[in-house]
Structures are given as structure tokens and as C-alpha cells.
Amino acid sequence: MKYAIVGVGGRHAMFRRAITETHANGNDLVALCDVNEARLALSAGKVPKKGNGVATYEATEFTRMIAEQDPDTVIVTTPDYLHHEYIVSALKAGRNVMTEKPMTVDLGKLRAILDAQAESGKKLTVTFNYRYTPARTQLKDLLLSGVIGDVTAVDFRWYxxxxxxxxxxxxxxxxxxxxxxxxxxxxxxxxxxxxxWVDSTPRTVSALGKRVFYTPEMAEELGLSGHGERCHDCPVFDRCEYRLDLANDPALRELYLEAEDDDGYLRDKCVFADDITIEDTMQVQVRYANDVFLNYTLCAYSPWEGLEIKFHGTKGELTHRHVEVHGVFGGVRDKSAEESMTTTLHLHGGRPEKLEVWEGSGDHGGADPVMLGYLFEPDSMAPDLYNRASTHREGAWSILTGIAANQSIATGETVDVDKMLAEAGIRLPR
Ligand SMILES: NC(=O)c1ccc[n+]([C@@H]2O[C@H](COP(=O)([O-])OP(=O)(O)OC[C@H]3O[C@@H](n4cnc5c(N)ncnc54)[C@H](O)[C@@H]3O)[C@@H](O)[C@H]2O)c1
Structure with a gap:
């Protein structure tokens, strides 16, 4: 199979290595495309030599790239708000697409993607690596077994x-x-x-959200007044725990700092800037089509990283806790460097039982290597009992809870997802 990748920043390297190194057998990376020439050259230079090497194209040459290099599949790893442009163009050109999450960011772009997929009939895969983390697949396995009976409600917190x-x-x-x-x-x-997990789709969504930590006021409170627009050459660099040191990290330096002159993309803007428009504290309530309830919290400034989830069922409850350790650069990490996962089954009338957690190795709790096997060498993998592959349909449903939550935050109203879709002219099977 022939692949082209558009958007050669941080994330694309996982796909590039899979195609050219770990799953090179039967796969060929024929082209790379980006707005940034320095990043294009950097990525092309890391492709193991084969024939004439990989062709590179500027973003404006995307259509020409498809015509000249004839990829079977286009992999989209640009910033989120651009996914739809490349997904739609590639589908219309008769190519399959693999896109990073989120599939897109708003209803207008979603409609364009769904229309292009329906017209072309080509395959659109959303690479949801989290499904493949062995411990999360195990939760699916337990829920499918019916061990806690019917799932009625879920408490889910991500830190x-x-x-x-x-x-x-x-x-x-x-x-x-x-x-x-x-x-x-x-x-x-x-x-x-x-x-x-609950084998359903969101029906109503209500949400609250605010930005309370990454604010100019917090910079003052932390003694960081007089900070610059970015970390590189910031007057308070040495005393800021939130600094990102592009110059002293070889990977970040070559990928971003040394590529800045091409497009002015600054990777290290101050996290306390006034013009930020996203929330850092969010709570969402969802009623699913099968009447499961969800209570969800996302906090972006916690003292630890990970998740806690509790499934309430008619026969008992299933609880999972994962302390995660990420390889994200910058800042000060003063907590455990060890990953840890626990899963506890507590059935009515019994004692809580700690289960042996399914494990794997590699990025995202062992998820990425398993997913890449299914994506790039499916014949070498066991049949997937858990239905983890995701199409445009799963990609769409996964963003609709968040899009509805954003509407709810803006209006203070509960959002009826069917009504929201009808108003946007989107028909999506449940
Ligand atoms: N599944 C995961 O765990 C995971 C992890 C990280 C990132 N991601 C996703 O991967 C995507 C990329 O994230 P990233 O961290 O690599 O971002 P990034 O900013 O490091 O890279 C984006 C690349 O896209 C290029 N680009 C910008 N505008 C473009 C245009 N008009 N045409 C072509 N290329 C353009 C940039 O020059 C850059 O090279 C995002 O959608 C993100 O959500 C997923």
C-alpha cells in the first residue's frame, strides 16, 4: 500500500516510522506534505533510504501530490481545524484516509466530511489509539461479559x-x-x-466550563508578572515552572525553533496569555440513547495525570484507575515517574476484588503498537473481538458530545443532540 502524510509535526512521526520501519513490509511512504519547508526536509531526512527517497510537497501542491504519487491512503496529521480540508480533498480524489483525532472541530466541517465520504464511498479511519490500551480493552471485555449486569451510569474523571x-x-x-x-x-x-464501552451514542448533553488557572491573573499570583509572549527569551524564564525550553531540547529545537522562520509558528507561547479562548475546568453530564448516564470531569492543572472511571451496574460496579506518565516536554514533574493501573470489581454481596490488569508496552499505555499493527499489517493480527477500528461514524459521534457541551457552556441550556444535528443538516445513524 502507498501512503502520503500531510502535516509533519510532532505526531506524524509515529505513522512515518510505522510505514517505513516497523511495518515496512508491503507498505511504502511515497510523499510528505506541509506548509513548513524545514519540517518537510527534517521528516524526509529521517525516512530510511529506499529508491529515490520520499517526495515532498508544499501544502498548496496537495492535489498535484495525489496525482503524481498516487497514494492509496492519505494520513492527516495537521492541526485539528485543517483536518476537514485534506480529508475532503483526499476522499474526493478517490483515496482512503486515516486521520488523527479529533476528526474535526465543528458541525459545518463535520457535514463536509460526511458528505464527501458518502459521495466517494472511500474508507475514512479515525485513529483512536486509546481503545487499544490493553487495560481499556479489558474494561470492554468485562462489560461485554455482563459481569456487572446492565450498565446504568458512569462516573468518569480525567486529570x-x-x-x-x-x-x-x-x-x-x-x-x-x-x-x-x-x-x-x-x-x-x-x-x-x-x-x-457502553455501546451507545449521546442523546442530551449539558456542561459547565471555565478557565481559572492558565490566566494572566494566575501569572501575577505565581510571581510571574513581566513574563514575555513566549518562553524563549522570556524575562521570567528561570523562575517559571511552566516554561518550555525549546533551545535545550534537541528534538524540539529542530522540529519547531529552527523551523520558525518559515511560518512564524511559535511552539512555546506563554500559557498565561490573555487571548486564550479554551477552558481548563470542565464538567459534562450526558444521557445516552440507551439511557446510561455519564458524569464527566476534565481538569487541565491537576497535581497528577490519569483517569478514574466507575461503571455502575445492576449487579455491582467496575472501577479503573490509571496513573499516567507522559513524555511531554517542559515544566516540572514532581510526582511518580511510574505508571500504575488498578481495576476493581465489586459485585453485590461480595468484597471488592482487584483484577489482574491487562498490560502492554509502548506509547499511550501500550495502545499505539497494537493499533499500528491493525492499521498497517492487519493480516498479521488476530481478528479483533472488540471492534476497535473506527470509521467516520465513530469519529463523528466522538466529537458530538464535546460540540454539544460547547453549545451548552455558551447557552446555559441542555442540548438535544438530534435537534443539533437536524439544524446542521447532518444525518448520522445511531
Ligand atoms: N492520538 C494521539 O494520541 C495524538 C497525540 C498527539 C497529536 N495528535 C493529533 O495529531 C495532529 C497533529 O498534532 P501535532 O502535535 O503533531 O501538531 P504540530 O503542530 O506539531 O504539527 C502540525 C503540522 O501540520 C503542519 N501544518 C500547519 N498548517 C498546515 C496546512 N495548512 N497544510 C499542511 N500542513 C500544515 C505544521 O507545519 C506542522 O508540521 C492533531 O490533530 C492532534 O490532535 C494525536
Missing amino acids: LDRVHGADYFRRWHRYKPNSGGLLVHKSTHHFDLMNW
């Missing part, structure tokens, strides 16, 4: 620490039109897991 959480306030993510805010950009993973 981002001040290293990982802060990173969403530095660059394009921090403006709502670019990312949909964290309820779309980040929670797309969590709401996708929910849809998959």
Missing part, C-alpha cells in the same frame, strides 16, 4: 497534570476555533471510549 495540561495552552490548541477546546480536542478520546 491532566501541569506538564501535559499546560501544553494545550501554548499553541494552536488554545484557540477554540482551532481545536474545539479540550472538550473536543482531548475529550474526543474519552467520549469515544464511552460510546464504545
